[in-house]
Amino acid sequence: GAGVSQSPRYKVAKRGQDVALRCDPISGHVSLFWYQQALGQGPEFLTYFQNEAQLDKSGLPSDRFFAERPEGSVSTLKIQRTQQEDSAVYLCASSLAETGGEQFFGPGTRLTVL
Amino acid sequence: SQQGEEDPQALSIQEGENATMNCSYKTSINNLQWYRQNSGRGLVHLILIRSNEREKHSGRLRVTLDTSKKSSSLLITASRAADTASYFCATRIYGNNRLAFGKGNQVVVIP
Incomplete structure (x- = not known):
């Protein structure tokens, strides 16, 4: 069956541009997570949704980062006025229930800010 | 911030040998999960x-x-x-569904 999909797979932005990254979770998955992974590091938590409710956004590094999941399925991570330090792979994950079990990850969006 | 810390960071072994990697964490946890990541299949859950x-x-x-x-x-x-x-370990603490990942172990298996 279909896994988690993300688009675009690669994004190059000039410093100061706004970007929008899309995540399509596995159908029926209640929980959705965004992580940021710098080169050579493990993923770092950004934000978490349970259905359409954003229950935890404590990992978002600045107010330039904004995420939404308006209908409880597709999610968008938006970064305004991108900076070079925003360059990373952005991973989306979903899980069936809100009980903290296995998460299914998408392939990620590699963002490069020039 | 990263909670899990894997040791060793890089491991190179011959095919057929066993590979062992360790992870330490700082706070009480609900569960610990291991994930594998390679360029072909992204980040995949192994075991909880x-x-x-x-x-x-x-x-x-x-x-x-x-x-x-x-x-x-x-x-x-x-x-x-x-x-x-x-290979990454990731911990989940009580009352929180986020995963805290370690820095990862790079394992190379030589044919």
Whole structure:
């Protein structure tokens, strides 16, 4: 069956541009997570949704980062006025229930800010 | 911030050998999970061990958890070239669904 999909797979932005990254979770998955992974590091938590409710956004590094999941399925991570330090792979994950079990990850969006 | 810390960071072994990697963490956890990441398949869940479990097996994988030492180990037996990847431990704490990942172990299996 279909896994988690993300688009675009690669994004190059000039410093100061706004970007929008899309995540399509596995159908029926209640929980959705965004992580940021710098080169050579493990993923770092950004934000978490349970259905359409954003229950935890404590990992978002600045107010330039904004995420939404308006209908409880597709999610968008938006970064305004991108900076070079925003360059990373952005991973989306979903899980069936809100009980903290296995998460299914998408392939990620590699963002490069020039 | 990263909670899990894997040791060693990089491991190179011959096909057929066993590979062991360790992870330590700082706070009390609900469960600990191991993930594998390679360029072909992205980040894939391998195994989950709950805080009240001490050992778990899945195929060629064996994971142990010592909550008194706040550490876990992952053993891959009879390694294959396809096991070449980065391996991450990730912890989940009570009352929170986020995962805190370690920095990862790079494992290279030489055919």
